[in-house]
Each structure stands twice: as C-alpha cells, then as structure tokens.
Amino acid sequence: MKSALKAFPSKWLAVYAVAYMVFLYAPVILLPMFAFNDATVISFPLTGFTAKWFGVLWQTEALHGAVRNSLVVGLSSAVLSTVLGACAARAAARYRFPLKRGIMSFILLPLVLPEIIVAVALLVLLMQLGMPLSLVTVVLGHVLICTPFAIAILSSAFQGLDQSLEEASFDLGETRWGTFRRVILPLVMPGVVSSLLITFTISLDEFIIAFFLTGTEVTLPVYIWSQLRFPGKLPSVMALGTILLVLSVLLLILAEWFRRRSARKQGIEASATGGFA
C-alpha cells in the first residue's frame, strides 16, 4: 500500500520530466537533423544523409568574415564585461557604501530589460552622438548586456573570499597589488574563467543589439538572419546552427568544469563558490 502510494507520483513525475525535456529540446534536435538531410526543402520525410551543407559553409567567404567579426566582438565583450563585473562584484563584496542595494539592482537591471528596447535606445543615443555604427558600437552594446551576467557570476566568487586571507597576506609584508596577484586573483580565477566563457557565449549568439548597432560588417547571427531570405541557403544555415549549438554547449560545460575543478582543488563545496550553469 505504502509503496504503491510512493510509486504512483514518482511515475507521473517521470512522465512530466520526459514531456518537459521533449518540449525543451525537440526543436533543437530538428536543427542537426535537417543539417544532415539531403534535400533543399526543410520538411519531413528526411530523404538521405549528407554532409555537403557543411562543405558549402567552408566555401562561403561572407560567412568567414561574419565568424571573424563575431569572434572579435565576443572576445572584446567578454574581456570588457568581465573586468567591469569584477570591479562591481569586488566593491559589492568588500565595501559598504550608501544605497548599495539600490545601486547593485540598478546595475543588474539590463538582465530583465527587453533587448529590443535597449537596442533602440542605444541606436538613438549613438545617432545623437554622431558615432558611426561599427563593430565597436556592437561591442559597447554587448558589454552593456553581458556585464550583469559577469557581476552575477563574479559576485559569488568574491563573496566567498575570506577577508582575513587578504589581511594575512598584507600582514606578511605583501603590498596591495601583490595581495591581489598572489591571493585574490588565483582564488577568484574559476569565477573569472566562468564569466569569460559565459559572456563570450552570450555575445556570440546575440542578435537584436548586433542587428541594430552594426554597420556594414555583420556578426554571425545577423549573417544567418540575412541568409534566411534565400530558401536555397536554408540547409547550410541549419548546418551552421548545428555547429554553433555544439560550440555553445561545449563552452558552458567547460565553464562549469573549470569552476568545479578549482573548487575541488581548494577543498570547497562546489556549490559554495557559486556558478551559473
């Protein structure tokens, strides 16, 4: 009786979980499916296996330019937002200042602001300033939306830092800079790596802001969008999407792996250092 009672809800839980996973990931699965499908039209039934669409990607010059642009934008945004995030996280963890809570929530606001609003606002602002649209403006926009993520990730890293460690270093004759280099940096490194990987990933697949703020040079998502107008290009876009999907997942796994590994090395509970994934 007792076991029946127990088995019943757990069975439904399993059903629910599976349904949920299908709902989440079925559309994503379609991507690689059609990427390897031997037909120009995206529809069932599948006609045969091919890798030719990946070959097409290899020969598209415009795509390579877009990839380069995306990498440049992604790397710059990741580094800039992580540096900014580290400063904010450190200040929040270490100092008390008036209106701290208000200021911190204000900084985190772009997390929930509709991106289209941010994009339009930025565009208007840049027009007013007379700044020409280029990859630089895209980077600025991406830094704006990536920094809140960086702060969220780095806050837990800085919060977990025992203040007496810094004092001990200082007490042992080390300078402020030396303390940062020899104690603080190594200890928040997993958070920094995690933040770099995640902000890079965000920037890499961000579309709206890139679409509004880019000039003649396009980033990868903007390029993909422009290709959707040509039905014949659709399968190769699917192939490209598949590559990006795999890369994104790999980056996220890498970020989490880094965080856990260093947490283990320091003998700290992995969840205690915080993390995103």
Add this chain to the structure above:
Amino acid sequence: MTTPLPKPIIDLTGITKSFGTFQALKGINATINEGEFFSLLGPSGCGKTTLLRMIAGFESPTDGTIVIAGQDMAGVPANRRPTNMVFQSYAIFPHLSVADNVGYGLKTRKLPKAEIAREVDQALQMVDLGGLGSRAAHELSGGQRQRVALARALVMKPKVVLLDEPLSALDKKLRDQMQVELRQLQQRLGITFILVTHDQEEALTMSDRIAVMFDGRIAQLATPEELYRRPVDRRVASFIGVMNFLDARATGRMNGHLALDIPALGSIELPSAQVPEGLELRNLETIGIRPEMLTILFEGSEQTEHVARGEVTGTAYYGDMTYYSVRLPGHSEDVTISMRNTAGRSIVPPGSEVPVGWGADSIVLFQ
C-alpha cells in the same frame, strides 16, 4: 642574582576607537615587555580584538599612540610593522601548499629560493609539522592548520606575534595540549606573544601578564596569580574563576587593622596589607572568598583560623573535586565550596550540617 629590568616593546597610550557613535575603546594605557606572553582577556565585545587589530595595523586608533620597538606606528601600514598575526580562522591560503603558505612572507622579502626553503623547513620543524610541506592546505586537520598559521607568522621573525583566539576552534583536548606547546614555544624563542582570548583558563595558564578588559577599558592588568588572588572589582573577580560574594560592613580601623563584620561568617580583623589602597570604607558592602578557600571540616581535618556553620544544599561531583553548595546563616545565596576528593573521604549528602573553616587572609576586598 637580580632579574634584568623588563624592556618595553609595545607602548599603548590613551588609545580610543569609535565606530560611529559606538566607542569600542575608551582610553587604553598599557606597556607590554619584550619576551612577554601577554593576554587580552575579556567577554566578546569588550574591544580586545579591536585593540589587537590596531597593533597589527588593520585598524587605526581614533586617538592615542601605539609605539612598537621605539617607533611610533601612526601611518605605518600592516605590511611594514614588525608584527605578525595568527588569525582566528587561521587564514591559510587555500590554493597554496603548506610550504608555500609558510614561505609566503619570505617571498615578499625577495630571498633566494634555497634560503626560503631552509627557513620554511625550520619553521615547520618548530611546530612539529616537519615533512608536511608538500601537503595541500585543505588536507590539513584543524590542529595542523593552526600550526601552519603559527609557523607562517614565526618564520618572519617578528618582534611581536599576535594571536587572535587561536585555540577557540579546537576541541578541548587539543586545546589543552596546544596551550602547553604554545607557551613552551614562546619561552624557547623569547618572542613577545600577545594573545586575545575570552577563555580565562587559557589566559591564566599561558600568560605572564593579563589585561582584563570590559567595555573598552582595561579593568585590571596583572600577573595571573595576582588577578586570581586580588581582583580589583566584582566583575573581574567573577570573570576569573569562581568567587563567592558575601555581604560585609566595615566597623572600624584600629592600629593597622580593619575590623569587618561579615554576617555569614562572623567578625574579623584584617591587617592593612590586605586592604587595597584608596578603599572607601563607607562603600564597603561586599567581600569575596574563593571556593577553595572555604573548607568543609571533616573529623581529623586540619584546624582552620575560623569556623562557621552551614548546611549542604547540593553537590556536584567532578572526579578530582566535589563542589558543594552550602547555605550559611544570614546569607540568602548559597556559597560554593570546592573540596579535593582525597582517599577515604566520602561526599557529604545534602541536608547535612557541616562546620565550614576559613581564614582571614583569604578574604578579598574590592575597590
């Protein structure tokens, strides 16, 4: 043989510290001597840790001066003071090995690698951690972490080692052992140690001198023995060990003696040597007497100077000792009497009438 005059290493003059409207320290004056084991003892919030952190250079006094080894420390940051600290949390760098932790400070001095390695080895030997240099910090037990923190401070050869409740995280047995080891190490090295603790037993067993602090002030600064025998006020008396307080009245002063009436024990005369200076006789309301200075007289016990009668109301057996609660006539609270459990002496059951012996020289008067 004459003992050399103590040489001051730290001079604290008129130190105050305010955090907003809260006054953490209200005028601290003290001199700490070279080679001394000095303790700051007090309940939490009395300002002892703030004072220690000021000596280390992590806080600056609102007012007053700190002189270490003849040099005024105003404006000298922690990394340029001749002090090193053992933190309450030990603050072992979690990403470094034991040897790198201990050698951390030496590396800032830009010493050659071989010399650092040698010094680190010596320091680890000193704290009985020889051969553990390559261990990772998180592989250490609590006691070992404490030793690493100590070695890390000692290897810097500081003039003063500051210890912030270093034993509070250890279990009782290990704590007792570390007390002895710390004391021996300090005596062997001859370095000044300043210990912050709220544990009176720890302070008594380890220190040369103790400053008892309450509410940002030093209530009494004395050797452990003097603190225990002649606490200046009721607060110090009840913080250090157990003290029985009895009502008393001064009835007069004659040829060098002070006549006292203690309703619970009787009338006595005390020699003036036992009367603290500046005692206002009018204000005298209470005297103190330690539990071990009262004895329950058994048949064949040694005679005592005075005898009062009391009734046992309760006992607590501690193995080597038994603590009796005894009601004395004319005194509302029970007094505590501790008796050593010697061979063939049985425990007196509650309800028994017993003679209580005491001596005038064990009476403590407060300012």
